[in-house]
Each structure stands twice: as C-alpha cells, then as structure tokens.
Amino acid sequence: MAGRESESAHAASGEALTYPFRGEHQAGIVTPAQDRLHFAAFDVTTRSRAQLIALLKAWTEAADRMTRGRPAGEIGPVEGAANLPPDDTGEAIGLSPSGLTITFGFGPTLFRDAGGKDRFGLADRQPAALEPLPHFPGDNLDEMRSHGDLCVQACANDPQVAVHAIRNLARIGFGTVAVRWSQLGFGRTSTTSTSQSTPRNLFGFKDGTANVKAEETDELAEHVWVASSDDARAGWMAGGSYLVARRVNMTIEVWDRQPLGDQESFVGRTKDTGAPLSGGGELSEPDFSMPGHDGPVIPKDSHVSVVHPDHNDGVRILRRGYNFVDGTDQLGGLNAGLFFLAYLRDPRTHFIPMQLRMAKMDALMEYLKFTGSALFAVPPGAGDGEYVGQALFA
Numbered sequence: 001m002a003g004r005e006s007e008s009a010h011a012a013s014g015e016a017l018t019y020p021f022r023g024e025h026q027a028g029i030v031t032p033a034q035d036r037l038h039f040a041a042f043d044v045t046t047r048s049r050a051q052l053i054a055l056l057k058a059w060t061e062a063a064d065r066m067t068r069g070r071p072a073g074e075i076g077p078v079e080g081a082a083n084l085p086p087d088d089t090g091e092a093i094g095l096s097p098s099g100l101t102i103t104f105g106f107g108p109t110l111f112r113d114a115g116g117k118d119r120f121g122l123a124d125r126q127p128a129a130l131e132p133l134p135h136f137p138g139d140n141l142d143e144m145r146s147h148g149d150l151c152v153q154a155c156a157n158d159p160q161v162a163v164h165a166i167r168n169l170a171r172i173g174f175g176t177v178a179v180r181w182s183q184l185g186f187g188r189t190s191t192t193s194t195s196q197s198t199p200r201n202l203f204g205f206k207d208g209t210a211n212v213k214a215e216e217t218d219e220l221a222e223h224v225w226v227a228s229s230d231d232a233r234a235g236w237m238a239g240g241s242y243l244v245a246r247r248v249n250m251t252i253e254v255w256d257r258q259p260l261g262d263q264e265s266f267v268g269r270t271k272d273t274g275a276p277l278s279g280g281g282e283l284s285e286p287d288f289s290m291p292g293h294d295g296p297v298i299p300k301d302s303h304v305s306v307v308h309p310d311h312n313d314g315v316r317i318l319r320r321g322y323n324f325v326d327g328t329d330q331l332g333g334l335n336a337g338l339f340f341l342a343y344l345r346d347p348r349t350h351f352i353p354m355q356l357r358m359a360k361m362d363a364l365m366e367y368l369k370f371t372g373s374a375l376f377a378v379p380p381g382a383g384d385g386e387y388v389g390q391a392l393f394a
Contacts, residue, residue: 016096022381026104027103030192031101032192034188035156035157036156037155037188037322038182039245040183041147043180046177049393054176056104059104059169062168066168069100072164073087088168091160095158095160095164098158100162101153102169103155104388122393125233128233128234129346129348130234130242133373133375136356140369141372141373144180145247146372148376151376152169186322186324192214192318205269206269208321209274211318220318223318223350225239226242242376243341243375243376243377244351246339247337247339247372248337248339248368249337249368249371250338265363266364277297288311302363312353318342319340323339379391
C-alpha cells in the first residue's frame with residue numbers, strides 16, 4: 001500500500017491531479033511532495049470529548065471533499081441562503097484540486113495537560129513515544145511557534161488551495177479549537193518519490209538526496225510506519241507515523257559571505273550537482289574514509305557525515321520540508337529558512353539521537369537557529385465511513 005497514493009493519483013486528459021483522502025495511510029506522507037504548504041497547529045478549547053469527536057468527524061468530511069476539488073461544506077460558497085454565512089469561504093472557486101493532501105496529527109497535550117491531567121479520557125492510550133521533544137542545544141524556541149494539541153498539514157501545487165484548506169478547517173473548528181501557530185512554505189526541500197528531482201534549500205544546495213522514497217516499501221515499514229507491536233497501549237497508531245516539525249531559521253546573510261569551498265565542506269556535497277565530496281554523482285554513496293589534504297575529504301563535522309545512516313545506527317527518516325521567507329527581521333535580515341517536517345516510526349530512535357548529534361557536531365549549526373518545535377502522532381488513514389483517529393476514541 002506504500003505506493004497507493006502515487007498509483008491512485010491521476011492526471012488524465014481534462015482531469016486535475018487528485019490524491020484520495022481515505023486509505024490505509026493518510027495522504028501527504030509518501031505522496032509525491034507538492035510545491036506548497038500551509039501547516040497549522042491548534043489548541044483544543046473545549047473540555048467536551050463529544051465536541052472533539054464531532055470536530056474530527058466534520059474535519060474528515062471537509063478534507064475528503066476538498067481533496068476531490070469540492071467545497072469544504074455540502075452547500076458551497078455561493079449556493080446557500082443570502083442571510084447565512086457560506087459553508088465554504090470561496091477563494092478556491094475555479095481552482096483545480098492541485099494535488100491537495102490534508103494530513104492530521106495529535107500532540108502530547110491532547111492526552112494530558114501541562115499538569116498531567118487527563119483531558120478527554122485518552123491518557124491511558126497515549127503512545128510512550130509521544131512526549132514533548134527535549135530542548136536541544138542550539139534551540140531558541142518561540143513557545144507560540146511550538147507544540148499544539150492538533151495539527152493539520154495541507155500540501156498542494158497551488159498556494160491558494162493549501163491556504164483555503166487550512167482556513168476552512170479553522171472556520172469549521174471555531175468554538176472547539178483555536179489556531180496556535182501556522183506556517184506557509186514554498187519550494188519543497190525534499191523528494192518523496194523516485195519520479196521527482198532533488199530540490200534545493202535556501203543555502204543553494206540540493207536537499208533530501210538520501211530521503212526515504214515512496215517506492216522503498218521495506219524501508220517505509222522499517223523506518224516510517226508504526227507497527228501494531230510497537231506499543232501495546234497504542235495499537236490505534238498501527239499504520240500511522242510520528243511527525244516532527246521544526247522551524248529552522250537560516251542566517252542567510254552570514255552564509256552568503258562564506259567561500260564556496262567552505263560551504264561545500266560544511267555540507268559535504270558539491271553545490272553544483274549535489275555529489276558527495278568523495279566523488280561520483282548525486283546518488284553516489286559517500287566514502288567517509290577517503291583521505292583529503294587535512295583529514296577525510298568529507299569532513300567529519302559536515303552535515304552529510306553527521307546525519308548519514310552509517311553514523312546513526314542505520315536510521316532513516318522521510319522528510320517533507322519546505323522553504324519559508326516570512327519578511328525581514330528588525331535588523332533588515334531575511335526571516336527565512338527551512339520548515340523541517342519528518343515522518344518516522346519512533347522519535348526516540350529515529351530523531352532525538354540524530355538531532356543531538358547535529359547539535360554537538362554539525363558544522364551547519366553555526367548558520368541555523370531553531371525557533372519552533374513540535375511532535376505529533378499521525379494516526380493511520382480513515383476508511384470509508386470512518387473519521388481520522390476513530391480507533392483512538394473507540
């Protein structure tokens with residue numbers, strides 16, 4: 001089923017690109033990464049379990065409609081009564097589905113509040129892996145750009161389609177949830193399918209060359225999808241995944257003043273083709289033992305070396321990151337960087353050790369500042385007649 005979304009996508013003559021919302025896994029994970037993102041984290045404002053379930057049901061139905069290119073509501077943006085608000089905001093009128101995917105996740109605080117209180121009778125079903133990420137060295141987190149009870153990831157090839165999706169889900173949730181923070185992204189920074197070429201990040205380097213691909217079904221089973229045997233109290237997560245979201249500001253102006261050779265040494269790849277400094281093409285395996293003039297030709301503190309599976313117990317992750325530029329800061333520098341999104345089987349084995357290693361050794365850390373951080377449990381997909389996360393509440 002790992003390739004289901006890719007195989008189900010269709011762009012036949014006269015038809016717009018669509019991906020099915022319902023299925024074994026949620027769309028927006030192994031789906032070929034689209035060009036645009038609108039991501040939002042929500043705080044649940046109700047104390048009612050019934051209202052929370054009602055919201056998830058309403059969100060599921062709206063997402064199913066929007067990913068098929070239909071309005072968020074059953075009536076539509078202009079077809080309803082003139083004396084009532086429309087059940088769709090209308091900015092997507094005339095636009096194609098643009099490959100829209102909508103992916104939902106649950107944060108640790110949905111299960112227990114900061115004081116440990118069980119909020120909705122779910123505490124005994126909280127996965128052991130779903131704990132707030134630690135504060136890593138180098139983090140300078142903005143609490144209002146971090147965490148959240150729920151998250152929604154909307155990806156599409158048209159930015160207005162992605163924004164429309166988040167806007168309408170927020171509208172539907174009024175009185176039950178409130179937006180805690182959101183992030184717009186453009187120019188995907190990784191490829192999730194062998195059919196895609198490797199994109200570049202704002203440092204100008206190809207990014208995500210070694211990313212897990214949708215076609216690697218065995219690797220997905222090992223590193224991305226949660227198995228039923230992973231956690232006895234969280235069987236509802238089988239077929240789901242964990243989502244790490246990290247807002248990474250880049251010191252663009254400082255980076256741009258570094259010599260090309262230094263930039264390539266920090267990354268461990270050539271800026272032109274993306275080939276490892278040990279030679280070959282972009283997809284060649286790095287040779288970390290090849291000698292250079294002053295140590296290995298690929299420096300031990302280069303990003304490629306620090307995060308490579310060979311140096312992280314064989315761990316791989318599936319990245320779906322995006323570039324962002326949010327204007328300028330008070331000093332006139334670009335408020336820009338990478339909105340890092342990664343899907344993985346267990347953050348305790350597949351992310352935290354790697355991030356700690358980065359914080360300790362990675363030469364790129366001098367040019368990065370982590371300003372937002374969150375972890376979410378992404379449940380499996382919803383079948384016909386089901387709502388997202390239904391097994392959690394059963």
